[in-house]
Amino acid sequence: MDESGLTRTDLGLFLELNKQDPSLPAYRRLFLALRQLILNHRIDGGTRLPATRSLASALKISRNTVKSAYELLQAEGYIYTRTGAGCFVAELPKAVQGGEPSVGMPQPERTQQGGWVSPGPGLLQPGIPALDHFPYRRWQRAMQKSVSSAGLLAGDPQGDLRLRQEIVRWLGAQRGMPVDANQVLITSGSQQGIYLAANQLVRAGDRVLLERPGFPGSERVFKAVGAQIDYFHQQDLDGVDRLGKARLMLLTPSRNFPLGHTLSADRRLALLNWAQQNDLWLLEDDYDSEFAAGPALSAMYSLDAHERVIYAGTFSRTLFPGLRLGYLVLPLALVQGFLQTRRVIDGGLSLPAQIALAEFMACGDYGRHLRRMKRLYQQRRQVLERLIAASALDGLALVDAGGGMNLCLQLPASLNDQALEKLLALEGVSVRALSGYDPQQSRGLVVGFTAQDRDAMSHGVAILERVLGPLLATGQS
Ligand SMILES: Cc1ncc(COP(=O)(O)O)c(C=O)c1O
Numbered sequence: 001m002d003e004s005g006l007t008r009t010d011l012g013l014f015l016e017l018n019k020q021d022p023s024l025p026a027y028r029r030l031f032l033a034l035r036q037l038i039l040n041h042r043i044d045g046g047t048r049l050p051a052t053r054s055l056a057s058a059l060k061i062s063r064n065t066v067k068s069a070y071e072l073l074q075a076e077g078y079i080y081t082r083t084g085a086g087c088f089v090a091e092l093p094k095a096v097q098g099g100e101p102s103v104g105m106p107q108p109e110r111t112q113q114g115g116w117v118s119p120g121p122g123l124l125q126p127g128i129p130a131l132d133h134f135p136y137r138r139w140q141r142a143m144q145k146s147v148s149s150a151g152l153l154a155g156d157p158q159g160d161l162r163l164r165q166e167i168v169r170w171l172g173a174q175r176g177m178p179v180d181a182n183q184v185l186i187t188s189g190s191q192q193g194i195y196l197a198a199n200q201l202v203r204a205g206d207r208v209l210l211e212r213p214g215f216p217g218s219e220r221v222f223k224a225v226g227a228q229i230d231y232f233h234q235q236d237l238d239g240v241d242r243l244g245k246a247r248l249m250l251l252t253p254s255r256n257f258p259l260g261h262t263l264s265a266d267r268r269l270a271l272l273n274w275a276q277q278n279d280l281w282l283l284e285d286d287y288d289s290e291f292a293a294g295p296a297l298s299a300m301y302s303l304d305a306h307e308r309v310i311y312a313g314t315f316s317r318t319l320f321p322g323l324r325l326g327y328l329v330l331p332l333a334l335v336q337g338f339l340q341t342r343r344v345i346d347g348g349l350s351l352p353a354q355i356a357l358a359e360f361m362a363c364g365d366y367g368r369h370l371r372r373m374k375r376l377y378q379q380r381r382q383v384l385e386r387l388i389a390a391s392a393l394d395g396l397a398l399v400d401a402g403g404g405m406n407l408c409l410q411l412p413a414s415l416n417d418q419a420l421e422k423l424l425a426l427e428g429v430s431v432r433a434l435s436g437y438d439p440q441q442s443r444g445l446v447v448g449f450t451a452q453d454r455d456a457m458s459h460g461v462a463i464l465e466r467v468l469g470p471l472l473a474t475g476q477s
Helices: 013-019 026-039 052-059 063-075 136-146 161-175 190-201 216-224 234-243 265-278 332-345 351-362 365-389 417-426 454-474
Strands: 079-082 086-089 184-187 207-211 228-232 248-251 281-286 309-314 326-329 406-410 444-448
Touching: 013 026, 026 063, 052 063, 063 079, 063 086, 136 351, 136 365, 161 184, 161 326, 161 351, 184 190, 184 332, 190 216, 190 248, 190 281, 190 309, 190 326, 190 332, 207 216, 216 228, 228 234, 234 265, 248 265, 265 281, 351 365, 365 406, 365 454, 417 444, 417 454
Parallel strands: 207 228, 207 248, 248 281, 281 309
Antiparallel strands: 079 086, 184 326, 309 326, 406 444
16 A cells, blocks of 8 residues: 555556557556546545655656656646645546547547558448549549648638539539539538538428438438428429428439439429429439439539529549538529538638549549449449349349449338348448338338449348348248
8 A cells, every 4th residue: 555545456557557558658648547547436536646756666667757647637637736745636527527438430440550440331331432443542643732832721611713613624524514613612522512501591490302212411401400391202203283382302313312213304394493483492412423324414403594403512422431522503692601601610621632632633533533433333233233143132122223332122011121230230231221211111221332342242242141031031020
């Protein structure tokens, strides 16, 4: 027992010290270990800490290390000193005690080399590009060009002008959209674009129509702004008048998510007329039409003669989701209002990433990459379809429209696809339940085929077969 009345074992200090990152300086590890004990209430408020000399000799570390750790604890208010009497643990309010990190979102893991890595995609996870075929060198080249003094200052809140010009060129050539760079607002992805539109155009209580099946992130946005939400399916658009009056309609006319079907030209035109007559905003979420089967279809925006359409695009699927860049194309009259909201929620986006992306597009790397990915995804889709056909899942119908980044396997109505999603996740397979995108939709699994090669997909299908096979035989889950 030392002079404070605390033994080394009482402190649990060795245990806590061992948990700390060995690459940190010794004083920092001791600080973190002691702080953890204080936050967990394993050392009570008012307790005197061991004198620096005795703790240093007990832990076989230098006295300066202990002094530095105590100084930091004192600076942050975990301990205080009483002249001539030593260091004492502060009385902390209950709320800050028990300071373990919260669990919830998957946490990045520490590698053996001490770096941080995000968890990789699960097997057959939808919506993840082929990162094993990403042109890393070409992207690095573009990133290198972005590191200049110009890229170190805060940029235009509407987004880097050269990037907006490249997007305009791309949309004109690929999507038939006549757009001016002043109409483009760079976002941190479609999710932010949808939020900006909701914030600017929808007031609490306004009626909003969301497409089903659809991306749950959009529903969260409109709930957050207090909209009254109703749902429609693409087939309901045969009689648009029956949908009733609304402020805004969110739709994916080029490729429904996750089924992939497309809104026909007559329905698009009827919708545009109806929007014009009823003062309705159409928010076109064009999340992955680059990978449509066959040539890219014109965007609904390109048919709009009355400025009722707001177009949301993203680079999450064409490049990589961690890029966090997308864009809105807006009627000019709306741009200033959207910029005002942008000034409230952020000070603009990271400029080097925008400069790099503009460079990547300008030198043709973006177009080349997409052409390669479109071919690769068609091959990977065929691989997956063959693997499924050769498995016990052979009898399940495919309910998708071809192309894209995922297909959907229809399940018998007796199977609970959400329970299956959870069960499969435990086995490392990240397919999604179709009913998660539309509770009324028939049960199914949304299966990605873009993220992995044949071997990984074959492994994923073998797990699907092992888990699903017996359930299909008995019709239970
Ligand atoms: C249909 C759809 N819209 C929007 C988004 C949001 O994409 P972003 O990563 O650009 O925010 C997603 C993401 O998966 C999506 O599937």
